[in-house]
Amino acid sequence: MTDVTTWLETAGALAGAGGLGYAKVRAPRVYWSLVGAPVTWGRFAFSYRSTMDVCGLTVQPSGLRAFVTRNVARREVQPVPPKIRRIRATSTGLRVTLRLPAGLEPADVMASSERLRHAWGVHSVTVVEIRPGFVELRMTGYDVLRRVKMPHKARPHDMAVPVALREDGTAFERDYRKAPMALTLGANHSGKSMYQRNLIKGLAQLPVALVGIDCKRGVEQSAFAPRLSALVTTPDEAAGLLDVLVAEMEDRFDLLSLHGASDIWELPQSARPVPVVVLVDEVAELFLISSRKDEERRERIVTALVRLAQMARAVGIYLEICAQRFGSELGKGATMLRAQLTGRVVHRVNDKQTAEMGLADVAPDAVPVASLIPMDRPGTAVAADSTGGWSKIRTPHTTRDEVVAVCREFAHLVPDLPALEPFRPFVPAEAPAPSPSLVKPRPVTD
Numbered sequence: 001m002t003d004v005t006t007w008l009e010t011a012g013a014l015a016g017a018g019g020l021g022y023a024k025v026r027a028p029r030v031y032w033s034l035v036g037a038p039v040t041w042g043r044f045a046f047s048y049r050s051t052m053d054v055c056g057l058t059v060q061p062s063g064l065r066a067f068v069t070r071n072v073a074r075r076e077v078q079p080v081p082p083k084i085r086r087i088r089a090t091s092t093g094l095r096v097t098l099r100l101p102a103g104l105e106p107a108d109v110m111a112s113s114e115r116l117r118h119a120w121g122v123h124s125v126t127v128v129e130i131r132p133g134f135v136e137l138r139m140t141g142y143d144v145l146r147r148v149k150m151p152h153k154a155r156p157h158d159m160a161v162p163v164a165l166r167e168d169g170t171a172f173e174r175d176y177r178k179a180p181m182a183l184t185l186g187a188n189h190s191g192k193s194m195y196q197r198n199l200i201k202g203l204a205q206l207p208v209a210l211v212g213i214d215c216k217r218g219v220e221q222s223a224f225a226p227r228l229s230a231l232v233t234t235p236d237e238a239a240g241l242l243d244v245l246v247a248e249m250e251d252r253f254d255l256l257s258l259h260g261a262s263d264i265w266e267l268p269q270s271a272r273p274v275p276v277v278v279l280v281d282e283v284a285e286l287f288l289i290s291s292r293k294d295e296e297r298r299e300r301i302v303t304a305l306v307r308l309a310q311m312a313r314a315v316g317i318y319l320e321i322c323a324q325r326f327g328s329e330l331g332k333g334a335t336m337l338r339a340q341l342t343g344r345v346v347h348r349v350n351d352k353q354t355a356e357m358g359l360a361d362v363a364p365d366a367v368p369v370a371s372l373i374p375m376d377r378p379g380t381a382v383a384a385d386s387t388g389g390w391s392k393i394r395t396p397h398t399t400r401d402e403v404v405a406v407c408r409e410f411a412h413l414v415p416d417l418p419a420l421e422p423f424r425p426f427v428p429a430e431a432p433a434p435s436p437s438l439v440k441p442r443p444v445t446d
């Protein structure tokens with residue numbers, strides 16, 4: 001058995017010494033498919049039992065099984081590892097489904113993931129419980145977050161948008177029906193706008209209304225105007241828009257009670273109002289005030305945001321809030337609002353407290369991971385949800401022009417929402433392509 005593993009590794013090393021060594025660095029996906037996958041598969045298949053044994057992931061067989069092995073098969077009784085139910089190679093690694101024997105729990109396998117990673121020589125091993133008694137080992141053969149390529153099948157659907165890639169090679173989806181309100185934190189240049197850009201690219205293709213609040217005078221969101229139902233760029237305008245959204249929420253609640261429904265998704269499609277996603281680029285701009293006379297506006301904004309965050313899920317109004325920090329220093333209402341934002345994505349932060357603001361209440365284990373995101377990896381973040389689960393993700397690098405093109409292509413999906421009409425951004429007409437000149441050029445020497 002060991003001979004075959006060694007042979008496979010030697011074959012891999014020989015291939016690596018030639019052109020494939022270059023592929024390992026420049027095109028890790030190609031290298032993985034040609035060399036990494038067969039080598040890892042062989043290593044896994046031939047060392048599975050012994051690796052599980054040394055990692056403490058075996059149990060003593062049941063009395064009957066031990067009896068049969070000893071007396072019928074006449075073999076030595078050995079500890080039993082989890083049964084392999086399925087092995088699948090993907091473009092980024094291997095997926096193995098294991099049935100856990102009585103006496104082992106998913107946490108035992110998770111605790112050994114680092115040892116398994118070294119034993120099989122892969123980049124990472126992530127353990128996911130897929131249903132009671134079954135876990136999936138997701139191995140990646142190389143660092144998939146170095147150059148992010150989203151899986152082909154990842155497409156926006158229902159109210160879910162694949163927005164980034166997880167460390168285990170799967171797509172991270174922002175699902176508004178699972179986590180209706182979300183907070184994205186990160187220092188300057190950590191990749192928050194790139195995250196929102198990817199989100200807008202996906203949302204633009206769905207039948208939803210997009211509302212932008214970008215108090216950086218619209219520098220981030222105004223380019224996406226063709227697909228926006230509303231855009232405001234100053235705190236004063238934001239206060240007006242939020243009042244309109246609260247009124248819209250109340251009207252929608254009246255509609256729900258008329259139909260005896262508790263949620264817009266229970267309404268028949270013909271009566272269902274269109275979902276609205278409100279994207280706030282930098283929430284601190286809405287909280288901060290420069291003079292006493294701004295206090296009343298701030299109070300209005302914060303009250304409206306808190307009311308929307310608390311109740312608007314049922315009527316299909318969702319908040320997507322970005323901030324550099326989001327602590328009590330922003331003033332009254334900040335922590336109350338933060339507590340309502342269940343989905344959390346934390347990019348690189350400047351201090352541990354900011355990571356704690358985003359993650360300590362939903363996934364405390366993830367705080368050290370978020371604090372250690374390197375500066376040269378913009379777009380990398382820790383995404384957590386209220387179930388206590390979290391994963392390391394990175395957004396694909398998407399240019400503004402790509403998103404603008406998608407917004408133009410799907411501009412016809414901007415829904416008819418009369419209440420938002422006064423906030424509809426001005427969309428400059430596309431410059432017509434220069435038509436071919438009918439005048440025949442003449443040489444100047446004539």
Ligand SMILES: Nc1ncnc2c1ncn2[C@@H]1O[C@H](COP(=O)(O)OP(=O)(O)OP(=O)(O)O)[C@@H](O)[C@H]1O
Nearest residue numbers: 186187188189190191192193194378379395396397
């Ligand atoms: N996933 C990514 N892959 C590669 N580069 C990225 C990624 N995300 C962001 N960047 C780059 O990092 C830089 C900062 O990104 P971005 O503007 O999104 O950060 P930000 O957190 O919004 O910053 P600020 O708060 O200053 O607006 C940009 O040059 C962007 O191209």
